[in-house]
Amino acid sequence: MSEVVANPGAPAVCATDPASSRGRLYAEPESASRTCFQRDRDRIVHARAFRRLQYKTQVFVYHEGDYFRTRLTHSLEVAQIARSVSRCLGLNEDLAEAVALAHDLGHTPFGHAGEDALGEMLAGEGGFDHNEQTFRILTRLEQRYAEFDGLNLTWESLEGVVKHNGPVNDPPPSVQAFCRDFDLELATYAGPEAQVAAISDDIAYNNHDIDDGLRAGLFTIADLRDIPLVGPVxxxxxxxxxxxxxSRLIHEVVRRLIDRMVADLVAETRRRIELLAPGSAAEVRRADRPLVAFSEEMRGNDRALKDFLFERMYRHYKVNRMTAKVRRVVQELFQQYMSQPDCLPQDWRQHARALEPAGRARLVGDYIAGMTDRYALQEHSKLFDVHAPT
Structure with a gap:
């Protein structure tokens, strides 16, 4: 990134200091070799939900081609951008990386098509939202440790995951309940590192969808000619x-686009730091606007690219056809498990039998949400194809 200073030296005054962390819901001895945010990052990487991201896709189903992005490769790309930006700004790289690696853990199989289908199935029980599911994974559903459910992440990491897109004005029930014991101050912005992770997600998502969309033949380079920033590059x-x-042309363009968006992000954030002069991460949270942001011009470029991708990629007829198929897979799996809970694996079946219909629906939703694309297709085949092995 030649246009920004890659190593700013001393940490920024508004960086989150691990030594001043607000701690964990369940107190634990500190590590002798890692900061609290490094431990958070490591726990996320070792979580089962993180490993499953390898076979969860964003737009394409996993069998459509092994060179398309998965949720895992996307999360790694977001984490790389977040670390680079945090380094340029003197922020805490480990915290930014932890939030970036965790942000997609709650996604269903088959991307947004799977999420929409599961949301319809759970409409009477509060619906489904991947951000809330991420939070539930981090605080309840991962069951690895002897003394607590979830990963018992620090306040700062959990706050970053919940608020990385800004203050939460209408928190879901699971987040509300958690905050009664461990207040994440939902009405404020997240700390600067989580804000970096959020925009790094946008940078990675948009630019790599250009790459995947072109390689899939959903649009052409000529189609991008009139898109601000993209066409000129x-x-x-x-x-x-x-x-x-x-193939080399596409890669060269994508890397330059990422570089320019990162350079703009760093420059605009430095301008805001100078203007707002936050003396701590806490002051960043209490501000009336985000500290980490694109310039107005780059926000316009970002919006134009999002609009193009929405129309030409996410609404492409090939994507719509696959979307229709995978929605049916999720719907039929849900209906089958609800009507025949004995079809669930042993440990899930025991829990399902003890629950009322509302609780059973959420449990079935958790089971399906945790599936990979591959596993969901295999389970659907086992349940509905009489010739498939069970």
Whole structure:
């Protein structure tokens, strides 16, 4: 990133200091070799939900091609950008990385199509939201440790996951209940590192969807010619490297787009730091606006690219066809498990039998949400294809 200072030296005054962490819901001895945020990151990486991201996709189903992004590769890319930005700004890289790695844990199989289908199935029980599911995984559903459910992350990491998109004005019941014991101050912004993770998600998502969409043939380079920033960068690279093969052209453009968006983000955030002069991470939270942001021009570029991808990629007829198929998979799995809970695996079946219909619906939702694309398709085949092995 030649346009920004990669190593700013001393930490920024508004960086989150691990030595001043507000701690964990369940008190634990500190590590002799790792900061509290490094431990959070490591717990996330070792979680079962994190490993399952390898076979959970965003737009394409896993069998459509092994070079498309999965939730795992996306999370790693977000974490890399978040660390780079945090380093430039003198923020805590480990906390930014932890939030980035955790942010997609609650996604269902089959991306947003799976989430929408599961939301319909759970409409009478409060619906389904992947951000809330991420929180439930981190605080309840991961069951690895002897003394507590969840990962028992620090206040700062949990706050960052819950509020990375801004203050939470209408928190879901699980978050409300948790905050009675461990107040995450939902009405304020998240700390600066979580804000970095949130915009790093946008940078990675948009630019890598350009890559995947082009490689899948959902649109062409010519279609991108009139998109602000994107079109001019394609022209710039084509002029600099005439005759460059398309795969290298795409990669060169994507890396330059990421670089320019990161440079803009760092420059605008430095401008806001100078203007607002926050003396601590707590002052960042209490501000009336985000500290970490794009410039107005880059926000416009980002919006134009999102609009293009929504129309030309997410609404492409090939994507719509696959969406229709996987929605039926999720719906039929849910209906089958609700009507025949004995079809669930042994440990899930025992819990389902003891629950009323409302509780059973949430349990079935948790089971399906934890599936990978591959596993969901396999389970659907076992349940509905009489020729498939059970």
């Amino acid at each position: 394609f022209e710039e690279v084509a002029e600099r490297y005439p005759g460059l093969e398309e």
